[in-house]
Amino acid sequence: MKSTFAVRTMRAGELELALEWARQEGWNPGIDDAPAFWEADPSGFLVAAIGEVPVGCISVVRYGERFAFIGLYMLHPEFRGKGYGKQLWNKGMALAGNRTVGLDGVVAQQEYYRKHGFETAYRTLRFGGSAQIPDVGDQAAQVTPVTHGKLEGLVRYDEGVFPGLRHSFIRAWCGSPERRKSFMVGGGSRIRGYGTIRRCFDGYKIGPLFANKPEVARALLARLAGEAKGAPIYLDVPADNLHAVTLAQEFGLSPVFETARMYRGQAPAIPLDRVFGVTTLELG
Template sequence: MSFEIAVGSADDVQRMAQWADAEGWNPGKTDAYAFFAADPGGFLIGRLDGEPQACISVVKYGAGFGFLGFYIARPAIRGKGYGIQLWRAGMARLAGRNVGLDGVVAQQGNYKKSGFRLAWNNIRHEGPAPAAPAPAGVILADARSIAFDKLAAYDRTFFPEARDAFLASWISLPERAAMVALRDGELAGFAVMRRSAAASRVGPLFAATPEIAGSLVSALAQKTGSATVAIDIPDRNKAAVKLAGEMGLKPSFETARMYTGADPDVNYAGLFGVTSLELG
Protein backbone atom coordinates (compact mmCIF):
# COMPACT_ATOMS: atom_id res chain seq x y z
CA MET A 1 0.00 0.00 0.00
CA SER A 2 1.14 3.54 -0.77
CA PHE A 3 1.02 6.10 2.07
CA GLU A 4 1.64 9.71 1.03
CA ILE A 5 1.74 12.85 3.18
CA ALA A 6 0.92 16.24 1.69
CA VAL A 7 -0.35 19.68 2.66
CA GLY A 8 -4.13 19.61 2.81
CA SER A 9 -6.59 21.72 0.87
CA ALA A 10 -9.36 23.87 2.30
CA ASP A 11 -11.68 20.91 1.73
CA ASP A 12 -9.27 18.68 3.65
CA VAL A 13 -9.39 21.03 6.63
CA GLN A 14 -13.18 20.73 6.59
CA ARG A 15 -12.75 16.95 6.52
CA MET A 16 -10.43 17.14 9.53
CA ALA A 17 -13.09 19.05 11.46
CA GLN A 18 -15.63 16.35 10.56
CA TRP A 19 -13.28 13.65 11.81
CA ALA A 20 -12.77 15.62 15.04
CA ASP A 21 -16.53 15.79 15.48
CA ALA A 22 -16.73 12.02 14.97
CA GLU A 23 -14.17 11.62 17.77
CA GLY A 24 -16.52 13.53 20.10
CA TRP A 25 -14.40 16.69 20.29
CA ASN A 26 -17.38 18.92 19.37
CA PRO A 27 -15.62 21.66 17.32
CA GLY A 28 -17.51 24.79 16.42
CA LYS A 29 -19.51 24.43 13.22
CA THR A 30 -17.48 27.02 11.30
CA ASP A 31 -14.15 26.79 13.18
CA ALA A 32 -12.29 25.16 10.30
CA TYR A 33 -12.51 28.30 8.16
CA ALA A 34 -10.55 30.27 10.76
CA PHE A 35 -8.13 27.37 11.21
CA PHE A 36 -7.25 27.44 7.52
CA ALA A 37 -6.72 31.21 7.63
CA ALA A 38 -4.22 30.86 10.48
CA ASP A 39 -1.63 28.97 8.41
CA PRO A 40 -2.82 27.42 5.13
CA GLY A 41 0.27 25.22 4.91
CA GLY A 42 -0.12 23.88 8.43
CA PHE A 43 -2.56 21.04 7.78
CA LEU A 44 -1.17 17.70 6.67
CA ILE A 45 -3.16 14.80 5.27
CA GLY A 46 -1.99 11.20 5.03
CA ARG A 47 -3.46 9.31 2.09
CA LEU A 48 -3.39 5.55 1.81
CA ASP A 49 -3.74 4.48 -1.83
CA GLY A 50 -5.09 7.95 -2.54
CA GLU A 51 -7.75 7.95 0.20
CA PRO A 52 -7.49 10.41 3.15
CA GLN A 53 -6.95 8.33 6.28
CA ALA A 54 -5.00 10.49 8.76
CA CYS A 55 -4.38 14.13 9.58
CA ILE A 56 -2.44 16.51 11.78
CA SER A 57 -2.29 20.30 12.11
CA VAL A 58 1.07 21.96 12.74
CA VAL A 59 0.36 25.68 12.70
CA LYS A 60 3.18 28.22 12.92
CA TYR A 61 2.76 31.41 14.94
CA GLY A 62 5.37 34.13 14.63
CA ALA A 63 9.01 33.08 14.58
CA GLY A 64 9.17 30.83 17.60
CA PHE A 65 5.89 29.12 18.45
CA GLY A 66 3.84 26.32 16.92
CA PHE A 67 0.77 24.35 17.90
CA LEU A 68 -0.01 20.74 17.06
CA GLY A 69 -3.55 19.43 16.86
CA PHE A 70 -6.04 17.40 14.83
CA TYR A 71 -3.82 14.33 15.24
CA ILE A 72 -6.25 11.70 13.99
CA ALA A 73 -5.86 8.34 12.30
CA ARG A 74 -9.04 6.77 11.03
CA PRO A 75 -9.97 3.57 12.92
CA ALA A 76 -9.17 1.24 9.99
CA ILE A 77 -5.47 2.20 9.91
CA ARG A 78 -4.70 2.55 13.61
CA GLY A 79 -1.80 0.54 14.98
CA LYS A 80 -0.15 0.13 11.57
CA GLY A 81 2.53 2.84 11.80
CA TYR A 82 0.92 5.40 9.51
CA GLY A 83 0.04 7.82 12.30
CA ILE A 84 3.62 8.04 13.57
CA GLN A 85 4.84 8.81 10.05
CA LEU A 86 2.44 11.75 9.96
CA TRP A 87 3.50 12.84 13.46
CA ARG A 88 7.15 12.95 12.42
CA ALA A 89 6.35 14.97 9.31
CA GLY A 90 4.36 17.42 11.40
CA MET A 91 7.06 17.84 14.03
CA ALA A 92 9.63 18.38 11.28
CA ARG A 93 7.59 21.34 10.04
CA LEU A 94 7.75 22.90 13.53
CA ALA A 95 11.44 22.14 14.13
CA GLY A 96 13.20 24.77 16.23
CA ARG A 97 9.99 26.15 17.77
CA ASN A 98 8.39 25.78 21.17
CA VAL A 99 5.48 23.49 20.28
CA GLY A 100 2.25 23.23 22.26
CA LEU A 101 -0.58 20.71 22.11
CA ASP A 102 -3.77 19.76 23.90
CA GLY A 103 -3.81 15.97 23.96
CA VAL A 104 -6.02 13.41 25.60
CA VAL A 105 -4.67 12.58 29.03
CA ALA A 106 -4.20 8.89 28.18
CA GLN A 107 -1.57 9.82 25.56
CA GLN A 108 0.57 11.97 27.89
CA GLY A 109 3.20 9.24 28.15
CA ASN A 110 3.60 9.02 24.39
CA TYR A 111 3.86 12.79 24.04
CA LYS A 112 6.53 12.88 26.74
CA LYS A 113 8.57 10.39 24.72
CA SER A 114 8.43 12.92 21.86
CA GLY A 115 9.84 15.70 24.04
CA PHE A 116 6.70 17.28 25.46
CA ARG A 117 6.21 18.17 29.13
CA LEU A 118 2.97 18.73 31.02
CA ALA A 119 2.11 22.38 31.75
CA TRP A 120 -1.48 22.00 33.00
CA ASN A 121 -4.77 20.25 32.24
CA ASN A 122 -7.72 21.83 30.49
CA ILE A 123 -10.98 20.72 32.07
CA ARG A 124 -14.03 21.17 29.87
CA HIS A 125 -16.96 22.39 31.95
CA GLU A 126 -20.41 22.42 30.44
CA GLY A 127 -24.03 22.90 31.36
CA PRO A 128 -26.96 25.31 31.12
CA ALA A 129 -26.02 28.83 30.09
CA PRO A 130 -25.63 31.02 33.20
CA ALA A 131 -27.36 34.33 33.88
CA ALA A 132 -24.86 36.92 35.09
CA PRO A 133 -25.12 40.70 34.64
CA ALA A 134 -22.09 42.83 33.88
CA PRO A 135 -20.41 44.27 36.99
CA ALA A 136 -20.89 47.96 37.79
CA GLY A 137 -18.81 50.16 35.53
CA VAL A 138 -18.36 47.47 32.87
CA ILE A 139 -19.85 47.79 29.38
CA LEU A 140 -20.22 44.78 27.08
CA ALA A 141 -19.93 45.39 23.34
CA ASP A 142 -19.61 43.48 20.08
CA ALA A 143 -15.92 42.68 19.53
CA ARG A 144 -16.26 43.54 15.85
CA SER A 145 -17.00 47.16 16.79
CA ILE A 146 -13.58 47.58 18.44
CA ALA A 147 -10.55 48.82 16.51
CA PHE A 148 -8.86 45.60 15.44
CA ASP A 149 -5.37 46.68 16.46
CA LYS A 150 -6.57 47.14 20.04
CA LEU A 151 -8.33 43.77 20.07
CA ALA A 152 -5.26 42.02 18.62
CA ALA A 153 -2.98 43.68 21.19
CA TYR A 154 -5.25 42.50 24.01
CA ASP A 155 -5.36 38.97 22.61
CA ARG A 156 -1.56 38.97 22.40
CA THR A 157 -1.29 39.30 26.21
CA PHE A 158 -2.87 35.84 26.52
CA PHE A 159 -1.20 34.06 23.59
CA PRO A 160 2.49 33.44 22.86
CA GLU A 161 2.54 35.16 19.44
CA ALA A 162 0.40 37.46 17.33
CA ARG A 163 -2.34 35.62 15.40
CA ASP A 164 -4.08 38.42 13.54
CA ALA A 165 -5.26 36.46 10.48
CA PHE A 166 -6.79 33.78 12.66
CA LEU A 167 -8.33 36.29 15.05
CA ALA A 168 -9.94 38.38 12.30
CA SER A 169 -11.61 35.26 10.94
CA TRP A 170 -12.46 33.84 14.38
CA ILE A 171 -14.58 36.83 15.40
CA SER A 172 -16.37 37.32 12.08
CA LEU A 173 -17.48 33.87 10.91
CA PRO A 174 -21.17 32.91 10.98
CA GLU A 175 -22.83 30.88 13.75
CA ARG A 176 -20.90 32.68 16.47
CA ALA A 177 -20.74 35.89 18.48
CA ALA A 178 -17.76 37.81 19.86
CA MET A 179 -17.92 40.31 22.69
CA VAL A 180 -15.58 42.49 24.72
CA ALA A 181 -15.85 44.05 28.16
CA LEU A 182 -14.86 47.70 28.54
CA ARG A 183 -13.96 49.30 31.85
CA ASP A 184 -12.98 52.97 31.95
CA GLY A 185 -12.67 52.79 28.19
CA GLU A 186 -10.10 49.98 28.25
CA LEU A 187 -10.47 46.33 27.32
CA ALA A 188 -11.06 44.17 30.39
CA GLY A 189 -12.41 41.04 28.72
CA PHE A 190 -12.88 39.26 25.41
CA ALA A 191 -14.79 36.11 24.53
CA VAL A 192 -16.19 34.22 21.55
CA MET A 193 -19.02 31.68 21.56
CA ARG A 194 -19.68 29.49 18.55
CA ARG A 195 -22.46 27.06 17.81
CA SER A 196 -21.51 23.38 17.80
CA ALA A 197 -23.20 20.03 17.35
CA ALA A 198 -23.62 19.80 21.13
CA ALA A 199 -23.04 22.54 23.74
CA SER A 200 -21.95 25.88 22.28
CA ARG A 201 -18.20 26.30 22.69
CA VAL A 202 -16.69 29.33 24.44
CA GLY A 203 -13.15 30.29 23.54
CA PRO A 204 -11.27 32.40 24.11
CA LEU A 205 -12.52 33.60 27.47
CA PHE A 206 -10.19 36.33 28.73
CA ALA A 207 -11.14 38.62 31.59
CA ALA A 208 -9.72 40.85 34.31
CA THR A 209 -12.05 39.34 36.94
CA PRO A 210 -14.27 36.26 37.36
CA GLU A 211 -17.34 38.52 37.39
CA ILE A 212 -16.45 39.94 33.98
CA ALA A 213 -15.81 36.45 32.62
CA GLY A 214 -19.19 35.23 33.84
CA SER A 215 -21.02 38.20 32.37
CA LEU A 216 -19.40 37.63 28.97
CA VAL A 217 -20.51 33.99 28.91
CA SER A 218 -24.04 34.98 29.89
CA ALA A 219 -24.28 37.76 27.29
CA LEU A 220 -22.91 35.54 24.52
CA ALA A 221 -25.36 32.76 25.34
CA GLN A 222 -28.22 35.23 25.07
CA LYS A 223 -26.89 36.64 21.82
CA THR A 224 -26.47 33.24 20.17
CA GLY A 225 -29.56 31.66 21.70
CA SER A 226 -27.45 28.92 23.29
CA ALA A 227 -29.12 26.83 25.99
CA THR A 228 -25.93 24.97 26.97
CA VAL A 229 -22.29 26.06 26.93
CA ALA A 230 -18.87 24.41 27.19
CA ILE A 231 -15.60 26.04 28.26
CA ASP A 232 -12.13 24.47 28.27
CA ILE A 233 -10.67 25.86 31.50
CA PRO A 234 -6.98 25.68 32.49
CA ASP A 235 -6.84 24.05 35.91
CA ARG A 236 -3.89 26.30 36.80
CA ASN A 237 -6.40 29.20 37.02
CA LYS A 238 -8.15 28.33 40.28
CA ALA A 239 -10.46 31.35 39.99
CA ALA A 240 -11.69 30.10 36.62
CA VAL A 241 -12.40 26.61 37.95
CA LYS A 242 -14.26 28.13 40.90
CA LEU A 243 -16.29 30.34 38.56
CA ALA A 244 -17.34 27.32 36.50
CA GLY A 245 -18.69 25.68 39.63
CA GLU A 246 -20.54 28.83 40.65
CA MET A 247 -22.13 28.97 37.19
CA GLY A 248 -23.33 25.39 37.60
CA LEU A 249 -21.08 23.93 34.90
CA LYS A 250 -19.81 20.38 35.35
CA PRO A 251 -16.54 18.74 34.21
CA SER A 252 -17.07 16.60 31.10
CA PHE A 253 -13.76 16.20 29.29
CA GLU A 254 -10.05 16.71 29.96
CA THR A 255 -6.95 17.36 27.90
CA ALA A 256 -3.30 17.86 28.78
CA ARG A 257 -1.65 21.13 27.70
CA MET A 258 1.95 20.26 26.95
CA TYR A 259 4.96 22.11 25.52
CA THR A 260 8.34 21.11 24.20
CA GLY A 261 9.82 24.24 25.78
CA ALA A 262 9.04 26.55 28.67
CA ASP A 263 5.52 27.73 29.46
CA PRO A 264 4.87 30.87 27.38
CA ASP A 265 4.93 34.20 29.22
CA VAL A 266 1.25 35.16 29.08
CA ASN A 267 -1.44 36.43 31.44
CA TYR A 268 -2.57 33.18 33.06
CA ALA A 269 -4.62 34.93 35.75
CA GLY A 270 -6.93 36.30 33.07
CA LEU A 271 -7.10 33.09 31.03
CA PHE A 272 -10.53 31.70 31.93
CA GLY A 273 -10.96 29.58 28.80
CA VAL A 274 -8.59 28.53 26.01
CA THR A 275 -9.43 29.51 22.47
CA SER A 276 -9.27 26.11 20.80
CA LEU A 277 -7.92 22.66 21.61
CA GLU A 278 -6.86 22.35 17.96
CA LEU A 279 -4.90 25.59 17.49
CA GLY A 280 -4.17 26.80 21.01
Protein backbone atom coordinates in the same frame (compact mmCIF):
# COMPACT_ATOMS: atom_id res chain seq x y z
CA MET B 1 -0.08 -1.21 -8.75
CA LYS B 2 -0.11 -0.69 -4.97
CA SER B 3 -0.97 2.83 -3.76
CA THR B 4 1.74 4.51 -1.72
CA PHE B 5 1.46 6.23 1.65
CA ALA B 6 2.41 9.91 1.75
CA VAL B 7 1.94 12.97 3.95
CA ARG B 8 1.22 16.27 2.22
CA THR B 9 -0.27 19.70 2.84
CA MET B 10 -4.07 19.69 2.86
CA ARG B 11 -5.91 20.91 -0.19
CA ALA B 12 -8.94 23.17 -0.12
CA GLY B 13 -11.87 21.33 1.41
CA GLU B 14 -9.85 18.65 3.22
CA LEU B 15 -9.90 20.51 6.53
CA GLU B 16 -13.67 20.01 6.61
CA LEU B 17 -13.02 16.25 6.38
CA ALA B 18 -10.56 16.43 9.29
CA LEU B 19 -13.13 18.27 11.39
CA GLU B 20 -15.74 15.67 10.47
CA TRP B 21 -13.39 12.98 11.75
CA ALA B 22 -12.97 15.07 14.92
CA ARG B 23 -16.76 15.11 15.29
CA GLN B 24 -16.85 11.33 14.94
CA GLU B 25 -14.18 11.06 17.65
CA GLY B 26 -16.45 13.01 20.00
CA TRP B 27 -14.32 16.17 20.03
CA ASN B 28 -17.35 18.32 19.14
CA PRO B 29 -15.78 20.98 16.88
CA GLY B 30 -17.68 24.04 15.75
CA ILE B 31 -19.93 23.55 12.75
CA ASP B 32 -18.11 26.29 10.83
CA ASP B 33 -14.55 26.22 12.21
CA ALA B 34 -12.68 25.44 9.00
CA PRO B 35 -12.42 28.92 7.38
CA ALA B 36 -10.99 30.59 10.49
CA PHE B 37 -8.74 27.62 11.31
CA TRP B 38 -7.34 27.84 7.78
CA GLU B 39 -6.51 31.53 8.27
CA ALA B 40 -4.29 30.64 11.23
CA ASP B 41 -1.72 28.93 8.96
CA PRO B 42 -2.86 27.66 5.53
CA SER B 43 0.21 25.43 5.14
CA GLY B 44 0.00 24.09 8.69
CA PHE B 45 -2.55 21.35 8.04
CA LEU B 46 -1.27 17.98 6.85
CA VAL B 47 -3.12 14.97 5.50
CA ALA B 48 -1.88 11.40 5.32
CA ALA B 49 -3.11 9.59 2.24
CA ILE B 50 -2.77 6.21 0.57
CA GLY B 51 -2.89 7.14 -3.07
CA GLU B 52 -5.71 9.68 -3.15
CA VAL B 53 -7.54 8.30 -0.10
CA PRO B 54 -7.09 10.44 3.06
CA VAL B 55 -6.45 8.24 6.11
CA GLY B 56 -5.16 10.67 8.75
CA CYS B 57 -4.35 14.26 9.60
CA ILE B 58 -2.45 16.58 11.90
CA SER B 59 -2.33 20.36 12.28
CA VAL B 60 0.88 22.20 13.13
CA VAL B 61 -0.16 25.83 13.23
CA ARG B 62 2.85 28.16 13.48
CA TYR B 63 2.35 31.42 15.31
CA GLY B 64 5.42 33.39 14.28
CA GLU B 65 8.95 32.06 14.56
CA ARG B 66 8.91 30.89 18.17
CA PHE B 67 5.68 29.01 18.83
CA ALA B 68 3.61 26.29 17.15
CA PHE B 69 0.60 24.29 18.25
CA ILE B 70 -0.34 20.72 17.36
CA GLY B 71 -3.91 19.50 17.04
CA LEU B 72 -6.27 17.33 14.98
CA TYR B 73 -3.82 14.43 15.21
CA MET B 74 -5.71 11.29 14.25
CA LEU B 75 -5.89 8.35 11.93
CA HIS B 76 -9.06 6.87 10.53
CA PRO B 77 -9.83 3.77 12.66
CA GLU B 78 -9.35 1.40 9.72
CA PHE B 79 -5.71 2.49 9.30
CA ARG B 80 -4.46 2.48 12.88
CA GLY B 81 -1.71 0.18 14.13
CA LYS B 82 0.15 0.14 10.80
CA GLY B 83 2.89 2.67 11.52
CA TYR B 84 1.20 5.50 9.61
CA GLY B 85 0.67 7.56 12.75
CA LYS B 86 4.40 7.72 13.49
CA GLN B 87 5.18 8.94 9.97
CA LEU B 88 2.43 11.55 10.21
CA TRP B 89 3.71 12.71 13.61
CA ASN B 90 7.30 13.01 12.37
CA LYS B 91 6.23 15.11 9.39
CA GLY B 92 4.26 17.39 11.69
CA MET B 93 7.10 17.86 14.13
CA ALA B 94 9.46 18.63 11.25
CA LEU B 95 7.08 21.39 10.18
CA ALA B 96 7.34 22.93 13.66
CA GLY B 97 11.11 23.23 13.33
CA ASN B 98 12.87 24.66 16.37
CA ARG B 99 9.80 26.38 17.77
CA THR B 100 8.39 25.64 21.20
CA VAL B 101 5.47 23.31 20.45
CA GLY B 102 2.27 23.15 22.49
CA LEU B 103 -0.64 20.74 22.50
CA ASP B 104 -3.63 19.77 24.61
CA GLY B 105 -3.30 16.05 25.26
CA VAL B 106 -6.10 13.76 26.36
CA VAL B 107 -5.27 11.63 29.40
CA ALA B 108 -4.80 8.43 27.37
CA GLN B 109 -2.18 10.03 25.10
CA GLN B 110 -0.14 12.01 27.61
CA GLU B 111 2.47 9.30 28.12
CA TYR B 112 2.93 9.08 24.33
CA TYR B 113 3.63 12.82 24.21
CA ARG B 114 6.05 12.61 27.14
CA LYS B 115 8.08 10.08 25.21
CA HIS B 116 8.37 12.70 22.46
CA GLY B 117 9.75 15.36 24.76
CA PHE B 118 6.57 17.09 25.93
CA GLU B 119 6.11 18.12 29.55
CA THR B 120 2.87 19.01 31.31
CA ALA B 121 2.40 22.68 32.18
CA TYR B 122 -1.13 22.53 33.64
CA ARG B 123 -4.42 20.65 33.46
CA THR B 124 -7.38 21.94 31.48
CA LEU B 125 -10.92 21.07 32.56
CA ARG B 126 -13.83 21.23 30.15
CA PHE B 127 -16.91 22.46 31.99
CA GLY B 128 -20.28 21.87 30.39
CA GLY B 129 -24.01 22.07 30.93
CA SER B 130 -26.97 24.41 30.59
CA ALA B 131 -25.85 27.69 32.10
CA GLN B 132 -27.51 29.29 35.11
CA ILE B 133 -26.82 32.90 34.24
CA PRO B 134 -26.46 35.23 37.25
CA ASP B 135 -27.45 38.88 37.30
CA VAL B 136 -24.27 40.88 36.64
CA GLY B 137 -25.90 44.24 37.32
CA ASP B 138 -24.26 47.35 35.88
CA GLN B 139 -21.43 45.25 34.45
CA ALA B 140 -23.77 44.07 31.67
CA ALA B 141 -23.81 47.52 30.07
CA GLN B 142 -20.04 47.42 29.63
CA VAL B 143 -20.18 44.36 27.34
CA THR B 144 -20.42 45.33 23.67
CA PRO B 145 -20.33 43.36 20.41
CA VAL B 146 -17.02 43.16 18.56
CA THR B 147 -17.23 45.05 15.25
CA HIS B 148 -14.72 45.33 12.42
CA GLY B 149 -13.62 48.72 13.68
CA LYS B 150 -12.61 47.18 17.00
CA LEU B 151 -10.58 44.27 15.62
CA GLU B 152 -7.24 46.11 15.60
CA GLY B 153 -7.43 46.80 19.33
CA LEU B 154 -8.60 43.24 19.94
CA VAL B 155 -5.60 41.82 18.10
CA ARG B 156 -3.26 43.88 20.27
CA TYR B 157 -5.03 42.76 23.45
CA ASP B 158 -4.79 39.12 22.37
CA GLU B 159 -1.01 39.49 21.95
CA GLY B 160 -0.73 40.09 25.68
CA VAL B 161 -2.41 36.79 26.57
CA PHE B 162 -1.81 34.23 23.81
CA PRO B 163 1.82 33.03 23.46
CA GLY B 164 2.11 33.67 19.71
CA LEU B 165 1.04 36.10 17.00
CA ARG B 166 -2.29 35.12 15.42
CA HIS B 167 -3.55 38.30 13.78
CA SER B 168 -5.17 36.64 10.75
CA PHE B 169 -6.89 34.04 12.89
CA ILE B 170 -8.33 36.57 15.36
CA ARG B 171 -9.65 38.74 12.54
CA ALA B 172 -11.37 35.69 11.02
CA TRP B 173 -12.54 34.23 14.36
CA CYS B 174 -13.95 37.44 15.83
CA GLY B 175 -14.82 39.27 12.61
CA SER B 176 -17.47 36.89 11.29
CA PRO B 177 -20.64 37.60 13.29
CA GLU B 178 -22.65 35.30 11.03
CA ARG B 179 -20.48 32.37 12.22
CA ARG B 180 -19.55 33.33 15.80
CA LYS B 181 -20.61 35.97 18.29
CA SER B 182 -17.80 37.94 19.95
CA PHE B 183 -18.09 40.48 22.75
CA MET B 184 -15.62 42.70 24.57
CA VAL B 185 -15.28 45.04 27.54
CA GLY B 186 -13.50 48.33 26.90
CA GLY B 187 -12.03 49.49 23.62
CA GLY B 188 -8.93 50.68 21.82
CA SER B 189 -5.91 50.43 24.11
CA ARG B 190 -8.18 49.92 27.13
CA ILE B 191 -9.74 46.56 26.34
CA ARG B 192 -10.19 44.59 29.55
CA GLY B 193 -11.42 41.33 28.09
CA TYR B 194 -13.19 39.57 25.25
CA GLY B 195 -14.85 36.28 24.41
CA THR B 196 -16.40 34.30 21.56
CA ILE B 197 -19.20 31.74 21.37
CA ARG B 198 -19.82 29.39 18.45
CA ARG B 199 -22.34 26.73 17.53
CA CYS B 200 -20.97 23.20 17.73
CA PHE B 201 -22.43 19.84 16.80
CA ASP B 202 -23.50 19.55 20.43
CA GLY B 203 -24.45 22.87 21.98
CA TYR B 204 -22.04 25.81 21.99
CA LYS B 205 -18.41 26.36 22.92
CA ILE B 206 -17.07 29.53 24.44
CA GLY B 207 -13.47 30.38 23.64
CA PRO B 208 -11.47 32.36 24.03
CA LEU B 209 -12.59 33.97 27.25
CA PHE B 210 -9.79 36.34 28.24
CA ALA B 211 -10.22 38.99 30.92
CA ASN B 212 -8.06 41.15 33.18
CA LYS B 213 -10.28 40.57 36.21
CA PRO B 214 -12.80 37.90 37.34
CA GLU B 215 -15.67 40.41 37.34
CA VAL B 216 -14.96 41.24 33.68
CA ALA B 217 -14.93 37.54 32.80
CA ARG B 218 -18.21 37.11 34.70
CA ALA B 219 -19.95 39.85 32.72
CA LEU B 220 -18.63 38.50 29.43
CA LEU B 221 -19.64 34.93 30.25
CA ALA B 222 -23.16 36.07 31.16
CA ARG B 223 -23.55 37.75 27.75
CA LEU B 224 -21.99 34.86 25.85
CA ALA B 225 -24.00 32.18 27.65
CA GLY B 226 -27.18 34.09 26.88
CA GLU B 227 -26.51 33.54 23.17
CA ALA B 228 -26.95 29.76 23.69
CA LYS B 229 -30.60 30.29 24.73
CA GLY B 230 -30.57 27.36 27.13
CA ALA B 231 -28.59 24.93 24.98
CA PRO B 232 -25.52 23.30 26.59
CA ILE B 233 -22.34 25.37 26.65
CA TYR B 234 -18.74 24.17 27.05
CA LEU B 235 -15.74 26.07 28.38
CA ASP B 236 -12.14 24.78 28.58
CA VAL B 237 -10.65 26.20 31.76
CA PRO B 238 -7.01 26.08 32.96
CA ALA B 239 -7.31 24.32 36.33
CA ASP B 240 -4.62 26.59 37.82
CA ASN B 241 -6.89 29.62 37.37
CA LEU B 242 -9.02 29.07 40.47
CA HIS B 243 -11.15 32.16 39.73
CA ALA B 244 -12.04 30.63 36.35
CA VAL B 245 -12.96 27.29 37.91
CA THR B 246 -15.14 29.07 40.47
CA LEU B 247 -16.79 31.11 37.71
CA ALA B 248 -17.69 28.01 35.69
CA GLN B 249 -19.19 26.43 38.79
CA GLU B 250 -21.17 29.60 39.57
CA PHE B 251 -22.78 29.27 36.13
CA GLY B 252 -23.87 25.72 36.98
CA LEU B 253 -21.32 23.99 34.76
CA SER B 254 -19.62 20.71 35.70
CA PRO B 255 -16.36 19.06 34.55
CA VAL B 256 -16.99 16.69 31.64
CA PHE B 257 -13.52 16.21 30.12
CA GLU B 258 -9.86 16.73 30.96
CA THR B 259 -6.70 17.42 29.00
CA ALA B 260 -3.19 18.63 29.82
CA ARG B 261 -1.46 21.57 28.20
CA MET B 262 1.96 20.20 27.30
CA TYR B 263 5.02 21.79 25.69
CA ARG B 264 8.14 20.61 23.94
CA GLY B 265 10.75 23.28 24.57
CA GLN B 266 10.57 26.16 26.99
CA ALA B 267 7.00 26.74 28.11
CA PRO B 268 5.83 30.25 27.20
CA ALA B 269 4.98 32.68 29.97
CA ILE B 270 1.18 32.87 29.78
CA PRO B 271 -0.81 35.07 32.22
CA LEU B 272 -3.13 32.21 33.22
CA ASP B 273 -4.98 34.50 35.62
CA ARG B 274 -6.40 36.19 32.50
CA VAL B 275 -7.32 32.95 30.71
CA PHE B 276 -10.86 32.01 31.77
CA GLY B 277 -11.42 29.90 28.65
CA VAL B 278 -9.02 28.43 26.07
CA THR B 279 -9.69 29.43 22.45
CA THR B 280 -9.79 25.87 21.10
CA LEU B 281 -8.06 22.62 22.04
CA GLU B 282 -7.11 22.21 18.36
CA LEU B 283 -5.31 25.55 17.88
CA GLY B 284 -4.40 26.57 21.42
